[in-house]
Amino acid sequence: MDKAARKAILRELREQERARWWATLGLTSAQLDALHEHILANLIDCCSGELELSEQWANQVGVDWSRLEQALMELGGYCDCEVEANVCPD
């Protein structure tokens, strides 16, 4: 397999991964961006160890929190900083 073909396959896999994320979360990419922004803007020092900010955001924009919470945990986001891809590495 040549380099270009391998690259195309990798890109395809990444796309599928992203699509899977959004499908699991039930969010659009724009909503996911907004969630990230909300957490970034409100995460002071370290997070509370809970999904406080994520829940706040879901309530603000009218996203079904129980569904989103379950999806975030399924994807390894057990607290706000984990959702925010290791804003606080601990």
Ligand SMILES: [Zn+2]
């Ligand atoms: Zn955390």
